[in-house]
Amino acid sequence: MLLKDIRDYQILFLGLFLVLGIGTRDWTLRPELIGVAIATSLATQWILSLVIGHWSLANDKKQMPNLRSALITSLGLSLLLRADHWTTMAIAAAMAIASKFIFRVGDKHFFNPANFGIISALILTPDAWVSPGQWGEEWWYGLLFLGTGGMILQRIGRWDTTAAFLGSYSLLEAIRNLWLGWTWDVYWHRLMSGSLLLFALFMITDPRSIPNSRIGRVVWAICIAGLTFILRNYFFISTAVFWALFALAPLSVLIDVLWLAPKFAWQEEDEGDEKAEVNFLLSAKKVEV
Numbered sequence: 001m002l003l004k005d006i007r008d009y010q011i012l013f014l015g016l017f018l019v020l021g022i023g024t025r026d027w028t029l030r031p032e033l034i035g036v037a038i039a040t041s042l043a044t045q046w047i048l049s050l051v052i053g054h055w056s057l058a059n060d061k062k063q064m065p066n067l068r069s070a071l072i073t074s075l076g077l078s079l080l081l082r083a084d085h086w087t088t089m090a091i092a093a094a095m096a097i098a099s100k101f102i103f104r105v106g107d108k109h110f111f112n113p114a115n116f117g118i119i120s121a122l123i124l125t126p127d128a129w130v131s132p133g134q135w136g137e138e139w140w141y142g143l144l145f146l147g148t149g150g151m152i153l154q155r156i157g158r159w160d161t162t163a164a165f166l167g168s169y170s171l172l173e174a175i176r177n178l179w180l181g182w183t184w185d186v187y188w189h190r191l192m193s194g195s196l197l198l199f200a201l202f203m204i205t206d207p208r209s210i211p212n213s214r215i216g217r218v219v220w221a222i223c224i225a226g227l228t229f230i231l232r233n234y235f236f237i238s239t240a241v242f243w244a245l246f247a248l249a250p251l252s253v254l255i256d257v258l259w260l261a262p263k264f265a266w267q268e269e270d271e272g273d274e275k276a277e278v279n280f281l282l283s284a285k286k287v288e289v
């Protein structure tokens with residue numbers, strides 16, 4: 001039986017990765033911290049949705065709790081973030097979900113929730129860390145991530161973002177490799193990272209926090225790849241991709257102003273927004289004619 005909402009597939013795949021990582025890799029991951037991340041994310045989403053929904057009653061706009069989104073965020077945090085204390089994971093999860101309600105322009109948030117939670121934990125707590133090399137370099141992990149991530153990206157139409165990021169980052173690394181005269185096994189070693197693929201396929205492609213237009217997404221992804229390259233190779237920051245996305249997330253607001261396009265809506269939400277997008281496209285067609 002096919003799942004109706006693509007987010008259900010995201011939950012299924014991220015849960016599979018979590019089980020796979022615990023079972024096949026030597027992860028220092030405690031089950032209780034996964035429970036804390038999930039419980040805190042769901043509770044924060046529920047509470048803030050009810051509060052926002054209460055404030056919105058005057059405008060006849062009810063904000064329903066989006067628990068799928070919160071569960072996806074909690075699984076992403078569990079996959080990438082490590083901590084010694086449960087309070088650190090709770091802070092990360094609460095900050096991740098709260099960022100969707102606080103950092104908004106119109107009806108759209110511009111920080112990726114899981115990324116915001118990770119950076120918040122790294123800044124605010126002394127025991128949080130991220131292990132970019134936790135997946136090793138086995139080729140079958142890459143095939144699994146590409147297959148599952150590709151299925152989701154095909155449904156939501158965000159392949160351009162992944163292609164622009166990986167293409168431009170790979171090109172920059174290739175130029176550097178040639179400049180330094182290194183062998184190509186060094187180049188492939190730097191690119192064959194499960195965490196890099198997870199970032200490119202499941203984090204940087206979040207359709208609700210990235211630019212709406214295709215050209216905007218391409219420009220934005222190239223900028224993130226460039227900053228990642230600089231932070232990794234000249235400042236030697238192993239978690240460069242996460243810092244680059246965090247730093248450039250607000251740029252998506254400006255890009256949406258420069259290149260207008262209808263915002264993304266999930267299949268079962270925001271029917272009014274979907275109608276508005278249809279009207280936007282029809283108006284654009286009339287202008288072209």
